[in-house]
Amino acid sequence: MSSNEIPLAQSFVLPCGLKLSNRIVKASMEEMLGNSDNQPNEYIYRLYQRWANVSFGLLLTGNVQVDDRYPGIMTDMMIPSKDKIDIEKWKKYADICQSHGTPTIVQINHAGRQSLSGKRPLLERAIAPSPVSLSFGNNPFVRTLQRLALGTPKEMTRAQIDETIEKFVEAAELMFKAGFAGVELHGSHGYLISSFLSPKTNRRQDEYGATPKDRIRFLLRIIDAIRAVVPSTFAVGVKLNSADYSTGGLTEDEAYDQIRWIDDHGGIDFIEISGGTYEAPAMAGSEDDRRSERTKKREAYFIEFAAKVRNTTKIPLIVTGGFRTREGMNDAIVSNACDFVGIARPVCIQFNLPQILLDPTIPDKDARALQYDIRGSSIFSLIPIPGSRSSCGIVWYNWQMQRVAIENREPDPTLSIHGKLLTVLFKKTKKIIPFFVLLCALWYASLLKEFILNFRMNK
Numbered sequence: 327m328s329s330n331e332i333p334l335a336q337s338f339v340l341p342c343g344l345k346l347s348n349r350i351v352k353a354s355m356e357e358m359l360g361n362s363d364n365q366p367n368e369y370i371y372r373l374y375q376r377w378a379n380v381s382f383g384l385l386l387t388g389n390v391q392v393d394d395r396y397p398g399i400m401t402d403m404m405i406p407s408k409d410k411i412d413i414e415k416w417k418k419y420a421d422i423c424q425s426h427g428t429p430t431i432v433q434i435n436h437a438g439r440q441s442l443s444g445k446r447p448l449l450e451r452a453i454a455p456s457p458v459s460l461s462f463g464n465n466p467f468v469r470t471l472q473r474l475a476l477g478t479p480k481e482m483t484r485a486q487i488d489e490t491i492e493k494f495v496e497a498a499e500l501m502f503k504a505g506f507a508g509v510e511l512h513g514s515h516g517y518l519i520s521s522f523l524s525p526k527t528n529r530r531q532d533e534y535g536a537t538p539k540d541r542i543r544f545l546l547r548i549i550d551a552i553r554a555v556v557p558s559t560f561a562v563g564v565k566l567n568s569a570d571y572s573t574g575g576l577t578e579d580e581a582y583d584q585i586r587w588i589d590d591h592g593g594i595d596f597i598e599i600s601g602g603t604y605e606a607p608a609m610a611g612s613e614d615d616r617r618s619e620r621t622k623k624r625e626a627y628f629i630e631f632a633a634k635v636r637n638t639t640k641i642p643l644i645v646t647g648g649f650r651t652r653e654g655m656n657d658a659i660v661s662n663a664c665d666f667v668g669i670a671r672p673v674c675i676q677f678n679l680p681q682i683l684l685d686p687t688i689p690d691k692d693a694r695a696l697q698y699d700i701r702g703s704s705i706f707s708l709i710p711i712p713g714s715r716s717s718c719g720i721v722w723y724n725w726q727m728q729r730v731a732i733e734n735r736e737p738d739p740t741l742s743i744h745g746k747l748l749t750v751l752f753k754k755t756k757k758i759i760p761f762f763v764l765l766c767a768l769w770y771a772s773l774l775k776e777f778i779l780n781f782r783m784n785k
């Protein structure tokens with residue numbers, strides 16, 4: 327197969343004029359490499375150096391927070407305000423990512439109700455469209471933990487909505503000044519924008535939530551305000567959920583309508599399709615995969631939804647989640663379900679995967695991501711929180727990124743979760759070991775209680 331015949335190898339120009347040399351996108355992955363100022367550092371430079379020269383068509387950075395009071399976690403990258411930013415650090419980051427000609431887009435985010443902690447007073451709660459707390463099921467231990475760690479978010483006032491829009495705008499403007507090719511608004515996975523879009527988490531009765539169309543107003547205001555300050559050549563994209571995959575959450579029909587409204591509104595250069603929230607992490611694949619054999623063959627978790635969306639929009643589409651083989655990826659492009667394939671987890675283990683996929687001398691059967699099992703991950707299925715196994719998987723991929731970025735070593739697909747977990751616990755958290763032991767004891771007690779209750783009921 328010559329390179330011209332590999333559909334993945336074809337170039338593409340986004341509406342803003344940005345040319346991408348092929349259809350393979352490195353999808354966003356939170357790197358957890360932030361230190362005290364949460365701005366780019368030597369670790370993140372080293373990591374992106376590895377992705378910069380392996381023939382991706384586009385790099386999307388991990389999510390970068392627009393408000394340091396409400397990040398996902400404290401090691402996230404965060405964009406400070408104009409007067410506090412060290413712009414040289416961001417320029418160096420943009421230069422490294424784009425040093426071999428790969429355009430790089432920064433994913434900008436506000437964690438909303440999924441903000442675990444941030445540069446805010448200890449007892450101050452996170453903010454969200456409505457005061458709806460996260461729910462990880464009915465296990466009493468999990469409910470207690472959830473209350474302690476997250477609590478119920480505060481409903482945003484109109485002034486806070488305006489202020490947050492400004493934060494997104496300032497972040498986009500600064501990323502333009504730093505030399506990045508664009509920004510992607512993180513509108514999926516349950517973070518702030520996504521929680522405005524979902525009927526489960528947006529119960530407002532005002533112009534930001536009273537009707538399904540009102541729920542998209544927050545996102546459209548951000549798009550317009552960013553477009554007003556950046557040149558038309560700067561890419562603005564959005565990552566959206568195809569559905570929340572939880573009771574009462576965003577459905578595929580509603581997500582379809584939202585894409586139609588975004589298309590009517592304009593201002594967007596691409597839409598990346600994903601799904602799920604941290605309460606139901608569909609973006610990492612289902613632990614109980616009930617897709618039809620036909621859909622499984624197409625690999626990507628959200629490909630059927632993308633194919634449907636095609637009928638309603640001309641906005642270029644990226645589909646992320648599940649792609650592992652050249653055949654699967656080519657099929658997605660040739661069938662016109664999407665324009666780009668996003669790849670995340672496999673490229674933490676195999677940085678040169680795009681080169682393999684694009685190499686015409688490698689036959690299709692060998693042009694695929696490495697296959698491996700995450701050692702020790704099966705035990706996490708026993709934790710009574712939906713998606714525990716896939717969430718632990720996410721941590722494992724973070725360790726792989728840290729091996730490369732901090733330890734300057736190669737990724738290790740044989741790394742065992744248990745071994746690494748013990749090392750991390752003993753090295754870094756000696757002081758909290760008694761607390762951790764207490765948590766484990768509480769957890770086992772709650773499991774035991776459920777076991778006894780079930781036993782009695784079955785008797």
Ligand SMILES: Cc1cc2nc3c(=O)[nH]c(=O)nc-3n(C[C@H](O)[C@H](O)[C@H](O)COP(=O)(O)O)c2cc1C
Nearest residue numbers: 353354355356388389609647648669670671723724
């Ligand atoms: C370690 C890790 C961190 C992630 N961080 C982000 C993130 O910051 N923003 C985002 O939109 N998705 C994030 N994701 C989800 C991925 O972008 C992607 O949607 C998901 O991993 C499915 O794609 P894959 O099957 O190619 O891995 C993350 C995934 C992993 C494994």
